[in-house]
Amino acid sequence: MVRIKKWQTLKEEGVDLFPHRAEITHSVTQVKKEFESLSAEELEKDGIRVSVAGRILTVRKMGRATFFHLGDALSRLQAYLRQDKVGPTEYQRFSLLDIGDIICIKGRLFRTRTGELTVLVEKYKFLAKCFHPLPEKWHGLQDVELRYRKRYLDLIINPESARVFWLRSALIAEIRKFFDERGYIEVETPMMQTIPGGALARPFKTFHNALGIDLYLRIAPELYLKRLVVGGFEKVYEINRNFRNEGISSQHNPEFTMLEFYEAYKDYHDMMEMTEELLVHLAQKLLGKLEITYGEHQISLQRPWKRIKFRQALVEYSGLSPAKLADKSAVIELASQLASEKTPLSYGKALDVLFDKQVKPRLIQPTFVINPPKEISPLAKSSPENPDEAERFELVIAGMEIANAFSELTDPIEQKKRFEQQAEERRKGDEETHPIDLDYVQALEYGLPPTGGEGIGIDRLTMILANKQSIREVILFPLLRPKD
RNA sequence: GGGCCGUUAGCUCAGAGGGAGAGCACCGGCCUUUUAAGCCGGGUGUCGCUGGUUCGAGUCCAGCACGGCUCACCA
Numbered sequence: 001m002v003r004i005k006k007w008q009t010l011k012e013e014g015v016d017l018f019p020h021r022a023e024i025t026h027s028v029t030q031v032k033k034e035f036e037s038l039s040a041e042e043l044e045k046d047g048i049r050v051s052v053a054g055r056i057l058t059v060r061k062m063g064r065a066t067f068f069h070l071g072d073a074l075s076r077l078q079a080y081l082r083q084d085k086v087g088p089t090e091y092q093r094f095s096l097l098d099i100g101d102i103i104c105i106k107g108r109l110f111r112t113r114t115g116e117l118t119v120l121v122e123k124y125k126f127l128a129k130c131f132h133p134l135p136e137k138w139h140g141l142q143d144v145e146l147r148y149r150k151r152y153l154d155l156i157i158n159p160e161s162a163r164v165f166w167l168r169s170a171l172i173a174e175i176r177k178f179f180d181e182r183g184y185i186e187v188e189t190p191m192m193q194t195i196p197g198g199a200l201a202r203p204f205k206t207f208h209n210a211l212g213i214d215l216y217l218r219i220a221p222e223l224y225l226k227r228l229v230v231g232g233f234e235k236v237y238e239i240n241r242n243f244r245n246e247g248i249s250s251q252h253n254p255e256f257t258m259l260e261f262y263e264a265y266k267d268y269h270d271m272m273e274m275t276e277e278l279l280v281h282l283a284q285k286l287l288g289k290l291e292i293t294y295g296e297h298q299i300s301l302q303r304p305w306k307r308i309k310f311r312q313a314l315v316e317y318s319g320l321s322p323a324k325l326a327d328k329s330a331v332i333e334l335a336s337q338l339a340s341e342k343t344p345l346s347y348g349k350a351l352d353v354l355f356d357k358q359v360k361p362r363l364i365q366p367t368f369v370i371n372p373p374k375e376i377s378p379l380a381k382s383s384p385e386n387p388d389e390a391e392r393f394e395l396v397i398a399g400m401e402i403a404n405a406f407s408e409l410t411d412p413i414e415q416k417k418r419f420e421q422q423a424e425e426r427r428k429g430d431e432e433t434h435p436i437d438l439d440y441v442q443a444l445e446y447g448l449p450p451t452g453g454e455g456i457g458i459d460r461l462t463m464i465l466a467n468k469q470s471i472r473e474v475i476l477f478p479l480l481r482p483k484d
Numbered sequence: 485g486g487g488c489c490g491u492u493a494g495c496u497c498a499g500a501g502g503g504a505g506a507g508c509a510c511c512g513g514c515c516u517u518u519u520a521a522g523c524c525g526g527g528u529g530u531c532g533c534u535g536g537u538u539c540g541a542g543u544c545c546a547g548c549a550c551g552g553c554u555c556a557c558c559a
Contacts, residue, residue, distance in 0.1 A: 060521055082516060133509055
């Protein structure tokens with residue numbers, strides 16, 4: 001292989017093939033940021049010298065002078081290498097390098113005839129060999145599978161991909177700041193649980209050898225966070241992974257990142273206010289605007305957002321009359337047609353199916369859908385005006401559920417009853433019910449203050465802000481079937 | 485899991501029964517402000533895998549693998 005041979009030649013010429021460090025003054029991105037605004041004259045006058053390391057991305061050789069670009073994940077910087085600057089030995093040695101190799105250069109900044117900020121190289125140092133040719137320079141790496149399997153190649157070659165993950169990182173940092181400034185404590189609760197509660201979903205199962213017990217990867221941190229509110233952490237949040245053993249789609253990855261936060265003395269109306277505040281803040285801070293593009297849609301995050309009752313939404317978007325909606329057997333009948341071969345649906349689940357199918361996809365602008373059936377909300381307080389409804393909302397943007405919140409159920413007796421109802425549903429054949437967690441009930445018996453709680457899907461929020469249609473575009477290493 | 489589509493050079497893709505193609509990348513040569521640098525020369529391949537049909541299969545058929553979109557379930 002040609003690249004290996006070149007690399008061996010470097011060794012024969014006494015070049016250190018695995019250097020331990022490089023003396024740099026700037027990253028490629030820093031140079032761009034700091035000096036891009038300076039004119040050719042200013043650069044000439046100031047004589048700014050920099051030492052920058054990066055990957056060789058392009059090379060244009062013209063006899064005794066060569067132009068090339070060094071890149072990091074976000075930007076690229078041009079360099080100009082001349083034989084009369086570095087001498088014939090070093091100049092010729094440069095042809096032993098390949099696109100993809102990592103080097104460090106030192107030199108003065110100037111602007112070329114066409115105006116590009118460029119380093120006039122005085123010295124360069126080999127740092128790492130790239131033994132494989134990089135994907136092509138102007139189509140980049142298109143193959144979606146390869147982009148996910150070899151994410152490093154994607155990041156090297158497609159600046160748009162790197163941009164998404166910088167955005168994601170900034171998003172999470174900003175969320176932390178938001179909660180920290182409001183006096184919240186950030187915590188970590190078990191990822192491995194003996195009772196997988198806090199949501200209705202199938203868990204991953206594993207086994208602890210020393211204890212000889214089954215464990216489940218958590219489907220939500222909810223019950224632990226509320227135990228902490230009982231313990232006096234009145235404002236608490238966690239940003240961490242959840243695991244659900246269910247289908248994979250453009251909106252679902254088996255492990256995904258969730259923000260959950262709980263605040264004592266608040267209810268779900270307060271959570272709506274806070275959600276608007278948080279998302280508006282994030283959009284403003286990260287994108288500098290509230291009118292955003294998502295696929296073919298224009299989405300406005302201008303407050304206040306639409307609030308609509310769950311039942312009202314069903315009437316408005318599914319075209320069912322209120323009378324028809326109240327007819328339990330008719331609703332169940334209709335829903336089971338939509339949800340093929342599902343185990344017998346309860347009335348509440350049937351309504352939920354209709355909502356998911358017929359309403360959710362049509363909610364493009366941010367919409368709080370409030371007061372869904374109590375039956376599908378075993379951890380939420382019921383509404384004082386209508387005991388069949390829960391004090392709960394789902395936030396839908398671009399047809400995706402982004403957030404889910406409620407006034408937490410604080411009554412231990414009622415909570416135990418709800419758990420038992422769930423167990424009853426399970427006996428009837430529903431696999432997605434909430435397991436009974438008596439330890440949690442006991443925590444409630446010590447007194448959980450009125451509390452508002454909410455979960456926000458970080459991956460989906462990133463999708464909205466980064467304008468990506470697939471969750472795999474915002475997860476560095478999405479789950480793929482192993483090859484071979 | 486179902487349906488539709490895809491898999492050809494390192495990358496991006498064309499090729500539709502007669503024996504493997506282009507651009508970029510790569511190799512050799514020329515070139516001291518280029519930037520999709522240019523000019524001359526060079527094809528580097530398990531056509532996803534396994535069978536089948538055929539004188540002959542990258543091309544047609546079947547099965548399998550992996551992926552994409554979509555439906556179903558979920559957030």
